[in-house]
Amino acid sequence: MMKTKLFDTVLIANRGEIAVRIIRTLRALGIESVAVYSDADAQALHVTEADYAVRLGPAPANESYLDIDAVISACRQSGAQAVHPGYGFLSENVDFARALEAAGITFIGPPVNSINLMGDKIRSKNHVVAHQVPVVPGIAEPGLSDEQLLAAAADIGYPLLIKPSAGGGGKGMFAVESADQLPEALASARRTAANAFGDDTLFLERLVRNPRHIEVQVLADAQGNTVHLGERECSLQRRHQKVIEEAPAPLFENLEHGAAIRERIGAAAVAAAQSVGYVGAGTVEFLVSDENPDEFFFMEMNTRLQVEHPVTEEVIRVNGAKLDLVDWQVRIAAGQPLDFTQDQITLEGHAIEARLYAEDPSSGFLPSVGTVLRVSEPENVRVDSSLRDGLEISAHYDPMLSKLIAWGPDRTEALARLDKALAGTVVLGVLTNSEYLRLLLADEDVAAGRLDTNLIERKLDQFAFRQISERELALAAHLEDQRIPAAKTPWGLRDGWRAQQRRASIQHFDAAAAEGKTALLRDPDASRVHVGAEEFTVGQEPDGILSVNGQRTALQHAFAEDGTLWLCEDGWTAAVRKLSREEVLERHLATLAIESGTFSPHVESPMPGTVISVQVADGDEVAAGQLLLSIEAMKMEHQLLSPADGIVRMTGLKPGDLVKAKQVVATVEATGTTKPTEAQQQEQDA
Incomplete structure (x- = not known):
């Protein structure tokens, strides 16, 4: 490889797992890394992993990670000669690229003109049409x-x-x-x-119905050499957000003439990149008809590194060796030419990536925020992660926590390894989509490679999410016993203790994952627990493993400061919390109200977030299911609807205001008992 002077110090204008992943490559190259952070990320993993760290500003992204002047100032403060933008945030912002150029700082990305042409979907479509690339x-x-x-x-x-x-x-x-x-x-x-x-x-x-989403990774140097690194299939999407990505594309692998299509679509991607003088790593995205795979349409070009780039790194071989895309981004930005050609690139095996999010798929994919109490990540696959014990997951940023990437000699083995890795992933303190990912991988069409961008929407209702059972509630009762501090007086426990005896007590648990309100009767012998008609003997083995009726479990657990018990097993995560007497009474009265045909007049925010629009004014007459206001959390818009016909009483919130989880944002004085339809309720995520 030609020796080219690389940079001494590189600043990463990003956060989370991608910042950690870039730091790893910079360290291997002997380059010092500079992390930037907002107040919400002061203790984040990328901050502690970097050689230096510079504060940008408050938690909101537009006051920190999106503040171009603050990032330029951080470069000057740290002496960074170059900036890697990762993906998202400022990675495709032409003003940012221009500002770096004006400041004499190298942008580890394409030229300004390439970003300007390809970073805008309208301009890029019009541009490639002129170069005989088919578009929708x-x-x-x-x-x-x-x-x-x-x-x-x-x-x-x-x-x-x-x-x-x-x-x-x-x-x-x-x-x-x-x-x-x-x-x-x-x-x-x-x-x-x-x-x-x-x-x-x-x-x-x-709209092309049931299309396949195929994208091609390209790599180009400043000397005019451009290659493609095969394709990725990203057809498994929910609301246009990729969930599972893999390389190579099963669509082409399952066709007799798939190699010929791969060659054609790769050549089209290279031509699109060369038409704008592209330099660096980029991705050209295509829609491919499942009914006619020979027909493909240009969608857009991402002028940056992609979230799913690891699957390409896992399968591409250059003269038999793996390739690091971030390594080559840095080398190309420093002026080094590619030292290989298209005919030296081969594919080996199959790789599949799953994105682990802080969200609750069983409740409409609502974001989950909180403190990560404990993390255990698998060792049998590649994990690009931002997770650490004690990490605060806030509502300010994208909910992606990590990516799990499994390689196998074939697709079947890669799927099996990824499923095993998801089952072995433990994250306590927030809900994740791990169980949902395992259900998706187990689907017969997914296993067979029969994919399209609408598959998840069609099949999601068929997924049977695991609910908290009597077994887990019995374990919760046992663990609740174990955590009671000895210093507490028996009079403060309210558990049925009496002088010289301890009678059986009733415990009520709120099971967030199942919305359960289940009562447990615990015998004086704490190892025996009754849940309804079921009786369980629970305990803990000498090595700390929990057991139920003498059978060891794989259940992992941890208590949060508020007393919530977090459970995780085989990729399934749930939370239970013992209710106070006051909460039990409140739940009972609410149940009676619902059974009598009335509805709660209170409209609550389902998660912490920011008000982005208010559609009604205080005192307005509203109809059941009418949009009252919208809240954004973790880059998702959630619409809050009226529970009934009536007069709305707003709490004075305005766009930009922050709200807490379960905060009442409006109250409706009902004039009827009409409840929003199920379809209306499902329109929360915009």
């Missing part, structure tokens, strides 16, 4: 008004897809089936795009 029919022009989009929709035809010109990750994308749905969808898409990307420019394109 639609309208993509700058500055289109809602009226112009409405007029163009009829010619494009339904169903169609609304897409924001800026940004990515599926945020702000809305599928529209008919003309009457379009005005409201445009308003919501503009609001989401403006909040997420600071740009509400939209365009429309024909």
